[in-house]
Amino acid sequence: MINTIVPISIIQTAVSRLSEMNLYNLPFGKHFSDHMLEADYIDGKWINIQIRPYQPVCFNPALHALHYGQAIFEGIKAYANANGKASIFRLQESYNRFNQSALRLQMPPIEKQIFIEGIRQLVSLDNSWIPQYEDHSLYIRPFMFSTDDCLGVKPSENYKFMTILSPSGPYYSTPLKILVEEHYVRASPGGVGQAKVAGNYGSSMLAASRAKAEGYDQVLWMDAFEHKYVQEMGLMNFFFIRKGIAITPNLDEGTILKGITRDSCLTLLREMGYRIEERPLSIDEIAEAYNKKDDIELFGTGTAATISPIGTLRYRDLTMQFNVDQWRVAPDLKKSLMDIRKGITEDRHNWLTNV
Numbered sequence: 431m432i433n434t435i436v437p438i439s440i441i442q443t444a445v446s447r448l449s450e451m452n453l454y455n456l457p458f459g460k461h462f463s464d465h466m467l468e469a470d471y472i473d474g475k476w477i478n479i480q481i482r483p484y485q486p487v488c489f490n491p492a493l494h495a496l497h498y499g500q501a502i503f504e505g506i507k508a509y510a511n512a513n514g515k516a517s518i519f520r521l522q523e524s525y526n527r528f529n530q531s532a533l534r535l536q537m538p539p540i541e542k543q544i545f546i547e548g549i550r551q552l553v554s555l556d557n558s559w560i561p562q563y564e565d566h567s568l569y570i571r572p573f574m575f576s577t578d579d580c581l582g583v584k585p586s587e588n589y590k591f592m593t594i595l596s597p598s599g600p601y602y603s604t605p606l607k608i609l610v611e612e613h614y615v616r617a618s619p620g621g622v623g624q625a626k627v628a629g630n631y632g633s634s635m636l637a638a639s640r641a642k643a644e645g646y647d648q649v650l651w652m653d654a655f656e657h658k659y660v661q662e663m664g665l666m667n668f669f670f671i672r673k674g675i676a677i678t679p680n681l682d683e684g685t686i687l688k689g690i691t692r693d694s695c696l697t698l699l700r701e702m703g704y705r706i707e708e709r710p711l712s713i714d715e716i717a718e719a720y721n722k723k724d725d726i727e728l729f730g731t732g733t734a735a736t737i738s739p740i741g742t743l744r745y746r747d748l749t750m751q752f753n754v755d756q757w758r759v760a761p762d763l764k765k766s767l768m769d770i771r772k773g774i775t776e777d778r779h780n781w782l783t784n785v
């Protein structure tokens with residue numbers, strides 16, 4: 431059994447909904463497991479730490495988060511391994527990033543014991559909800575929001591932390607069609623681009639809807655000043671492979687989400703013998719490589735979407751099209767990552783937390 435330091439009270443559901451579920455080919459984020467984790471920040475302390483049946487929560491209409499947007503989240507995945515045991519991928523790194531996001535929005539840090547132990551216990555309780563099919567997993571969504579119930583722009587004094595679990599199939603099942611966005615901007619230096627804050631997604635939706643109306647899955651965000659340097663995609667970091675070199679935009683401007691999958695991919699690519707370049711990457715450089723007919727691969731990386739090859743990239747009048755079935759790097763990388771997550775190859779970097 432798990433050693434608990436913070437007491438987490440557990441109220442188990444009387445009737446599991448699992449028997450009504452088919453865990454195969456589930457849409458992303460539509461179904462939730464039997465239980466949820468919850469804690470309240472009141473009078474400067476985290477209290478009411480509990481796991482209880484998944485259910486609606488009730489609020490005052492003046493709920494601070496709805497008006498002023500102090501809301502952050504994380505995305506993590508749990509996988510069932512070959513021995514039928516479950517592990518959570520890079521839980522510690524998510525915990526660190528969660529508190530960095532919290533700090534950026536002047537929210538209190540969550541205690542490690544609540545985040546790490548709480549999620550571990552929640553996943554352990556609902557571990558039969560982890561789908562075992564290829565490209566399936568249990569998506570873990572921790573989030574925190576402000577709960578003061580009065581108006582006025584200042585940091586809230588009260589917060590709620592929650593975690594819900596969603597058994598999910600693949601996020602994208604076909605190669606991505608991506609449109610280079612040169613008008614709308616996701617993030618600029620000094621802003622909140624590197625934090626996983628809810629507002630970043632609301633503000634991205636107009637551009638994404640317009641791209642969708644033209645038949646694209648997502649936009650590729652460019653830098654705020656010249657619309658020339660690649661940042662990232664909706665919820666994925668961006669990789670460009672050319673001549674044995676793996677190139678991805680550098681993070682030091684603070685405009686790009688510090689993806690944990692990005693970091694895992696850099697580690698694995700380095701081990702696979704690729705030279706890594708984290709540096710400004712212009713869209714012209716990609717177009718030039720395409721026009722020269724170089725062997726290139728473009729893909730997005732993220733917890734939800736794992737490694738998603740880009741089959742079409744449209745930049746102004748140039749529609750770059752790729753035969754992703756002939757690629758080697760993206761599928762190799764995806765397999766290496768999946769083999770670690772599923773316990774098929776050794777967890778050399780200590781990325782797994784056993785449940």
Ligand SMILES: *Cc1c(COP(=O)(O)O)cnc(C)c1O
Binds near residue numbers: 662
């Ligand atoms: C979550 C997210 C990513 C991917 O991060 P991971 O830690 O790999 O899941 C990339 N970009 C944005 C904007 C994100 O929200």
